[in-house]
Amino acid sequence: MNIKTICIIGAGLMGQQLSLVAAQAGFKVYCVDTSSEALKKAQEFVAGWMPKQKAKGKLTDEQIEHITKNLHFVNSLEEAAKNADMVIEAAIENLAIKRSIFAQLDKIAPPHAILATNSSYLVSSKIADATSRPDKVLNMHFFNPALMMKTVEVVQGPHVSDDTVAKVMEVARAFGKNPALVKREIYGFLCNRIFSVLTKEACYLLDQGIASIEDIDTAVKGAFGHPMGPFELLDMTGIDLEYHLGMERFRETGSLADRPSPSLTERFGKGDYGRKTGKGYYNYQK
Ligand SMILES: NC(=O)c1ccc[n+]([C@@H]2O[C@H](COP(=O)([O-])OP(=O)(O)OC[C@H]3O[C@@H](n4cnc5c(N)ncnc54)[C@H](O)[C@@H]3O)[C@@H](O)[C@H]2O)c1
Known part of the structure; x- marks a missing residue:
């Protein structure tokens, strides 16, 4: 494979784990974030994760050595993307920010570099024209926690070349993932479309006072064999993310049905984003 060096944009929930996924698979990785706090947290996560994996027999000394030597957290986009x-x-789910990042990347990254977005819902054709290489811009959508979840959706928009898709599928397999090719662009791709039907209905039932958070989660887990209920999942993936997604969709369609639900909006307003802030639908501070 001629892909050796990977740049990850964003050291948040997804970016820090994606950096490890890539480094663990033997790639050289540069992870960049505009927030020094996020970079520090990511480095702490990596430092804590490696010994635990070694103790479980899931990481060899050789892999630890490679990760330590080849995974770099930096605050300069130039340094992260130039090679x-x-x-x-994997920066914040906001179209204007993603377009601005891709326009900068187009100037910094080598002309052969593939530019993928891990966006949860935004199709790459909304971003590709911010660059001069739309044939190399596509969605590569991972799931949270990226170190564990095997599915990756690779989305071939009309502007994406077959060669780019083939290379990205190969990278996903090298990461130890099972890529699913999404042959046409559609908002939310496969899994998030299905997930959003479930969470939207769960929020509606809660907002209408039909059942409690706990009872809805317990019912869904028991009835469908899901390992987590919809509210547990929202707390894990991030209430802020779900709120931004809903607002982005609402701005696009103008349909009230796409607006984030009252229970989600209330928590977003209070800064209760789920596990990452210690509180969301559930309280994790105890
Ligand atoms: N959370 C999930 O479950 C999940 C799953 C799949 C995909 N995604 C997608 O991955 C992306 C990241 O989500 P997340 O949950 O990791 O968010 P997050 O808020 O945890 O992290 C985003 C990071 O991006 C950084 N950032 C913002 N602007 C930046 C810029 N211009 N340059 C570099 N860094 C910048 C922020 O400082 C933050 O650390 C989003 O597009 C989201 O839709 C999230």
Whole structure:
């Protein structure tokens, strides 16, 4: 494979784990974030994760050595992307910010570099025209926690070349994932479309006072064999993310049905984003 160096944009929930996924698979990785706090947290996560994996027999000394030597957290986009063969953007879910990042990347990354976005819902054709290489811009959508979840959706928009898709599928397999090719662009791709039907209905039932958070989660887990209920999942993936997604969709369609639900909006307003802030639908501070 001629992809050796990968740049990850964003060291948040997804970016820090994606950096490890790539480094563990033997790639050289540069992870960049505009927030020094996020970079520090990511480095702490990596430092804590490696010994635990070793103790479980899931990481060899050789892999630890490779990760330590080849995973870099930096605060300069220039430094992170200038030698990249591929970039995976995992910054905040906001179209204007993603377009601005891709326009900058187009100037910094080598001309052959593939520019992928890990966006949960936004199709790459909304971003690709911010660059001069739309044939190399596509969605590569991972799931949270990225170190564990095997599915990756690779989305081939009309502007994406077959060669780019083939290379990205190969990278996903090298990461130890099971890529699913989404042959046409559709908002939310496969899994988030299905997930949003479930969470939207769960929020509606809660907002209408039909059942409690706990009872809805328990019922869904028991009835469908899901390991987590919809509210537990929202707390894990991030209430802020779900709120931004809903607002982005609402701005696009103008349909009230797409607006984030009252229970989600209330928590977003209070800064209760779920596990990452210690409180969301559930309280994790105890
Ligand atoms: N959370 C999930 O479950 C999940 C799952 C799949 C995909 N995603 C997608 O991954 C992306 C990241 O989500 P997350 O949950 O990791 O968010 P997060 O808020 O945890 O992290 C985002 C990071 O991006 C950084 N950032 C913002 N602007 C930046 C810029 N211009 N350059 C570099 N860094 C910048 C922020 O400082 C933050 O650390 C989003 O597009 C989201 O839709 C999230």
